[in-house]
Amino acid sequence: MQKYMYIVLGIVFVSLCYLIFVTANIVFSNDLELPKAKKVTDTGYRLVFITRDMDTTFWNKVSKGAAEQAEKEGASLEIWGSYSNNPEEFLKKLELAIHSKMDGIIIQGFDTNEFKELTKVKAAFYGIPIVTVANDVPMKESLRRTYVGSNQFQAGNLIASQLLHDMGVKGNVVLVYDSQQEYYQQERLNGIKHALSKYPGIKMLHAKTSESRDQVIATMRGVLNEMPDVDAFIALNANMIGPMVQEISKRSQVDPYFIYTFDDGPDSLPLLAEGKIDGVLKQDPEKMGEISVQQLIKWLNGETVPLDINGYFTNIQILKDEKK
Amino acid sequence: MISIRKKILILTTVVIVIMSIIWITLTFYNYKTQVKYNEILNRYLILNDVSRSSNQVITDLNNYMIHPTIDNLEKLELSKKVLGSAKYEVFKVRNVENHFTLTNYINLMDSLIETTDRLIGLERESEAAVKDLAETTRIGNYISEMTLTLIDMELKTHEPFYRGIMEHSIELVKLGIWMILLTSLLLLLVTYWFSLSITRPVQQLTEAASELSKGRFDKGITVKTNDEIAFLAKTFDHMRSNINNLIQQIKETAKLEYELQQNKILLQESHFRSLQSQINPHFLFNTLNTLSKKAYLEGSEEISDLLVSVADLLRYNLKQIDRSVTLRDELMIVKQYMEIQKARFTDRLQLKLEIDYSCIDVEIPALTLQPIIENAVIYAVEPRVDGGVITIRVKNESHFVIVEIADDGIGMQEEKITQILNERQVQSEGHSTGIGFSNVVKRLRLFYERDDVIAIESALEIGTTVLLKIPKKRGEKYDKALNSG
Numbered sequence: 006m007q008k009y010m011y012i013v014l015g016i017v018f019v020s021l022c023y024l025i026f027v028t029a030n031i032v033f034s035n036d037l038e039l040p041k042a043k044k045v046t047d048t049g050y051r052l053v054f055i056t057r058d059m060d061t062t063f064w065n066k067v068s069k070g071a072a073e074q075a076e077k078e079g080a081s082l083e084i085w086g087s088y089s090n091n092p093e094e095f096l097k098k099l100e101l102a103i104h105s106k107m108d109g110i111i112i113q114g115f116d117t118n119e120f121k122e123l124t125k126v127k128a129a130f131y132g133i134p135i136v137t138v139a140n141d142v143p144m145k146e147s148l149r150r151t152y153v154g155s156n157q158f159q160a161g162n163l164i165a166s167q168l169l170h171d172m173g174v175k176g177n178v179v180l181v182y183d184s185q186q187e188y189y190q191q192e193r194l195n196g197i198k199h200a201l202s203k204y205p206g207i208k209m210l211h212a213k214t215s216e217s218r219d220q221v222i223a224t225m226r227g228v229l230n231e232m233p234d235v236d237a238f239i240a241l242n243a244n245m246i247g248p249m250v251q252e253i254s255k256r257s258q259v260d261p262y263f264i265y266t267f268d269d270g271p272d273s274l275p276l277l278a279e280g281k282i283d284g285v286l287k288q289d290p291e292k293m294g295e296i297s298v299q300q301l302i303k304w305l306n307g308e309t310v311p312l313d314i315n316g317y318f319t320n321i322q323i324l325k326d327e328k329k
Numbered sequence: 330m331i332s333i334r335k336k337i338l339i340l341t342t343v344v345i346v347i348m349s350i351i352w353i354t355l356t357f358y359n360y361k362t363q364v365k366y367n368e369i370l371n372r373y374l375i376l377n378d379v380s381r382s383s384n385q386v387i388t389d390l391n392n393y394m395i396h397p398t399i400d401n402l403e404k405l406e407l408s409k410k411v412l413g414s415a416k417y418e419v420f421k422v423r424n425v426e427n428h429f430t431l432t433n434y435i436n437l438m439d440s441l442i443e444t445t446d447r448l449i450g451l452e453r454e455s456e457a458a459v460k461d462l463a464e465t466t467r468i469g470n471y472i473s474e475m476t477l478t479l480i481d482m483e484l485k486t487h488e489p490f491y492r493g494i495m496e497h498s499i500e501l502v503k504l505g506i507w508m509i510l511l512t513s514l515l516l517l518l519v520t521y522w523f524s525l526s527i528t529r530p531v532q533q534l535t536e537a538a539s540e541l542s543k544g545r546f547d548k549g550i551t552v553k554t555n556d557e558i559a560f561l562a563k564t565f566d567h568m569r570s571n572i573n574n575l576i577q578q579i580k581e582t583a584k585l586e587y588e589l590q591q592n593k594i595l596l597q598e599s600h601f602r603s604l605q606s607q608i609n610p611h612f613l614f615n616t617l618n619t620l621s622k623k624a625y626l627e628g629s630e631e632i633s634d635l636l637v638s639v640a641d642l643l644r645y646n647l648k649q650i651d652r653s654v655t656l657r658d659e660l661m662i663v664k665q666y667m668e669i670q671k672a673r674f675t676d677r678l679q680l681k682l683e684i685d686y687s688c689i690d691v692e693i694p695a696l697t698l699q700p701i702i703e704n705a706v707i708y709a710v711e712p713r714v715d716g717g718v719i720t721i722r723v724k725n726e727s728h729f730v731i732v733e734i735a736d737d738g739i740g741m742q743e744e745k746i747t748q749i750l751n752e753r754q755v756q757s758e759g760h761s762t763g764i765g766f767s768n769v770v771k772r773l774r775l776f777y778e779r780d781d782v783i784a785i786e787s788a789l790e791i792g793t794t795v796l797l798k799i800p801k802k803r804g805e806k807y808d809k810a811l812n813s814g
Contacts, residue, residue, distance in 0.1 A: 014518070021511040028504040032358065032497050051432060081429050101471050104440040105433030 070294025152316030161196020175206035176236035237263035243270025530558035677716025709738025740789035
């Protein structure tokens with residue numbers, strides 16, 4: 006009887022000791038550390054990357070390239086921006102970046118007066134270098150240091166050549182672009198015009214619209230109503246391709262139309278994969294991010310002063326619908 | 330010896346120490362957590378401070394722009410100073426996570442101050458002033474927004490920490506419960522053991538006491554502890570053994586007393602017997618006297634004298650056996666005895682007396698000479714037809730009186746002499762009065778407390794001489810004992 010009692014007591018004692026050991030280990034473990042305070046200011050540059058279209062495939066790639074390069078260079082880079090092309094938010098971020106006295110700003114160009122005002126006056130006042138990426142703004146209006154991205158004129162040219170190759174030298178081509186006429190779209194338009202104007206058989210039709218989805222759909226409806234004999238569409242603003250294709254497929258088959266666009270919109274590549282559009286101009290977003298950071302740091306270090314005003318161009322190529 | 334008090338003290342101390350350790354640990358832990366809490370709270374307060382003071386700057390700036398008085402300017406300067414110190418505080422909040430944002434934050438504050446400074450210098454109504462005012466307001470908003478961002482970031486950064494703290498506090502409660510259980514268990518065990526260590530010896534003592542009360546004193550008391558109780562038990566055991574010894578002694582004494590009682594009864598009996606036995610000799614003695622008178626009246630004077638001698642001898646024998654008499658008395662009784670013996674042996678027995686009368690008052694046990702002479706008569710005179718001579722000599726020496734009893738008989742064998750001197754019972758041949766030679770030797774030695782009081786010289790066919798060396802002053806011990814007896 007007593008022996009059993011001793012055994013029971015021993016088991017209770019050992020298990021209590023074990024429990025105490027376990028809980029004490031948790032309680033007194035030192036994993037509750039606050040993040041380490043940083044006393045010394047980082048000597049690396051503070052860069053910011055601002056885009057209007059956060060979380061789209063294209064811009065994610067740009068920011069990824071930039072971030073990797075920044076890490077390589079030992080600079081700290083923050084990625085800011087607005088979602089779904091919200092210019093107000095975008096400009097606010099830019100102003101914030103300027104007031105926060107960043108060492109450098111890499112930004113998706115935005116061809117508006119507010120943007121140019123900020124870059125020309127504010128950024129220049131604080132002496133902050135601005136590098137436009139992917140979408141350019143004229144240097145004289147914005148006082149940007151340089152541009153990194155595709156040569157949009159060449160891109161327009163290339164996509165027009167593809168159109169000619171696919172469609173032949175005769176047909177009606179609708180060019181859809183922003184009524185705002187952003188600089189990069191203008192460049193693309195110029196490129197396309199340059200290629201197509203050689204052929205008298207080709208008729209270029211301009212459809213200007215604002216970027217909102219409803220407007221795009223309305224414009225498309227108008228175009229299709231007015232001009233039933235359209236052969237091809239080129240969306241200069243890649244963001245418009247989604248509503249465009251949607252509207253076309255409502256009315257008829259998408260296949261008979263030659264539809265082309267650029268890859269800096271969220272719907273471009275998926276639509277190409279579905280075979281609803283015939284070609285996409287593929288740019289090199291990773292490289293853009295990479296080079297923009299690289300050049301900005303070079304400028305900050307004083308290695309390349311001044312930067313190439315015309316810009317640093319990245320590769321472009323045409324992606325064709327494989328099924329055709 | 331570990332006293333019970335010491336044990337209690339040790340137990341209490343151990344309990345207090347354990348409790349203190351637990352208490353100190355928990356207090357220390359709480360203190361550490363509190364410090365961390367404070368640190369975090371302080372961070373929030375610092376950020377909040379920035380937001381508030383930047384808003385204050387903007388409010389004051391607006392006031393100043395509306396009413397550009399010196400008073401308002403002073404207020405503005407003051408709020409700028411507050412913002413400056415708040416900015417300085419923000420450096421403390423800097424960590425790896427918020428480093429970038431925080432730098433922006435600080436720069437924003439700088440921008441605010443710079444814009445404000447610029448604004449003060451400008452014309453109030455000018456376009457630039459209006460623009461700059463709008464800008465300061467925007468910067469102010471940015472600061473507020475960024476404060477929220479930073480606080481949000483803080484929350485995110487510290488989320489694991491908060492969760493950790495919550496988890497820890499839950500674990501702490503568990504730890505407390507386990508600790509209390511363990512401590513109570515241990516205390517219970519220790520207290521049980523401790524009380525046992527006190528009560529067990531007490532129980533042993535109680536058992537021993539009840540054994541004692543039942544009268545069993547022979548069972549030892551052992552308490553194998555090292556405290557007061559053991560001491561008590563030892564003392565108790567000592568007492569027990571003492572009582573046991575005393576009881577043994579009492580028993581022995583009782584036994585002795587009983588024996589004494591028995592002996593007393595025996596003694597009384599023997600005394601009675603001896604009194605009884607004295608009656609017959611007296612009757613005999615009276616009869617002898619009557620016979621003597623009768624013989625004398627009938628003309629037989631010789632028989633009458635003989636009977637008187639016999640009577641005297643008898644009386645002496647009866648009365649004096651255990652008393653000391655003088656040598657004179659002894660000699661007289663010897664003479665009377667010889668008278669009787671002469672009646673038997675007639676001329677065959679001759680007695681020679683060579684006595685120095687100056688020393689015959691020396692004390693001597695009664696019936697000392699008579700047995701020796703009787704012995705001489707029996708062995709030296711009786712067996713021979715022509716009889717023998719017995720010579721008694723009393724010589725006076727400086728310290729002793731020498732009494733010689735010599736015969737001219739056949740002598741005594743060496744063996745027999747040793748036997749007699751060693752006080753062994755000699756096989757008596759023929760008849761005697763009953764008191765043997767060895768008896769005489771024993772009595773003499775006892776009386777004078779000397780061994781050399783008697784000597785026997787013997788030569789075969791020539792004769793035997795018994796030498797008594799009687800000291801003039803004898804030891805007093807025997808005398809006293811004799812007198813009192």
